[in-house]
Amino acid sequence: MNPYVILAFVVGAIVFLGIFFHYVPFFLWLSAKVSGVQISLIQLFLMRIRNVPPYIIVPAMIEAHKAGLKTITRDELEAHYLAGGRVEKVVHALVSASKANIELSFQMATAIDLAGRDVFEAVQMSVNPKVIDTPPVTAMAKDGIQLIAKARVTVRANIRQLVGGAGEDTILARVGEGIVSSIGSSENHKSVLENPDSISKLVLRKGLDAGTAFEILSIDIADIDIGKNIGAELQMDQANADKNIAQAKAEERRAMAVASEQEMKAKAQEARAKVIEAEAEVPKAMAEAFRNGNLGIMDYYRMKNIEADTSMRETIAKPGSSGASNKPLG
Known part of the structure; x- marks a missing residue:
């Protein structure tokens, strides 16, 4: 026989066996049979078609069977896997709960797993707080x-x-x-x-x-x-706050007093300005009175005598005055 034909036959056989054992995990089926789990090669092949890994489902079935949890079926495990659950965690939790006499059903375990909690860790925490x-x-x-x-x-x-x-x-x-x-x-x-x-x-x-x-x-x-x-600390903070308030009020009163004093000075300066302005009008009024004949020369001298007498009195009244006199005119 042609050696190339034999080589092609061997290569084809290897490829065929590789594809066969990929879609039909024979040794996994054999392991399940030896463990007492009833599953057929066709079911394993269909798992591949449904994109369910047999190497997750079958070991979980073997573990549950060996632990005495014979009510768990292949369909339930496949459904939980397809729903996004963690099959290994659920089976581990069910086995641990069974050994610890904790009541935990398959439905409850899968619900806990799908809720995002680690059901196996929860069972362990129930046993070991x-x-x-x-x-x-x-x-x-x-x-x-x-x-x-x-x-x-x-x-x-x-x-x-x-x-x-x-x-x-x-x-x-x-x-x-x-x-x-x-x-x-x-x-x-x-x-x-x-x-x-x-x-x-x-x-x-x-x-x-x-x-x-x-x-x-x-x-x-x-x-x-x-x-x-x-x-x-609260008392100290309150005391500091009271002190700051008192200082603020005192500063406010001082500012008001300064403002009032400045206002009085302004009014006094305004009054002096008016007096000076009025005194400046006196000579004009006297001149006008002379021109109109309302003021005579004797009236003018009497007014000057009164001014001189007033000035003398003010000088005598000042402290340290020497008593010098200003004689009135006439």
Whole structure:
């Protein structure tokens, strides 16, 4: 026989077997048969056609069968995979729940998985509770002393509330709110430092896990530190504010007084200006009176005598005056 024909036959056989074992995973079918899982080669071939990987579905069926979960069917696993679920996580969770005597149905597990939660981790958390450390929570007692508390919250997953239930952030927020409320209701910071368990007891009684995906088992205060004296700082700030207000009012009064003084000076200068203006009109009036004959020479001398007498009196009245006299005319 022609060696080229033999080579072509061998190559063709290899290609055929490769395609056959790709679409018909014979060894996977054999593994399922040995494990007691009933599945045919045609079903494995149809999985390939439906773009469902047999290497995910068949091992999951084997695991469920070996764990005694014989109610899980191939169609259910395929449907969950096509819906975007994680088949391995769901089967692992169902097996763990079965071994731990936790009631978990396939429908519930797939719903939790499709909701975006790790159902296998949730089952493990139900068996082995998780400890969540809260960030530092700052609160102030009634005496004005600030306290900084840290708590450790032990939670267990609530399988029934995993779909639609709130997560860890809600638990931490509620616990922090409870700590602030408990410290704020204390008469003084010393009582909180003496009995830190009173905080955890008060917070635990509030039922903070309602509507969440967790069940709070315990709340323990890990650490409490003393912060600032907020009451004293508030009093100092109030005193500074009062001082600034008083200074502002005093400055306002001073400015008003200065403005009033300036106004009085302006009025006095205006009055002096009017007096000088009036005095400047006197000679004109006298000259006009002389021309009209309303003022005689004797009247003029008497007026000058009165002015001289007035000037003498003013000079005598001044301090340190020597008593010099100005004799009146005539």
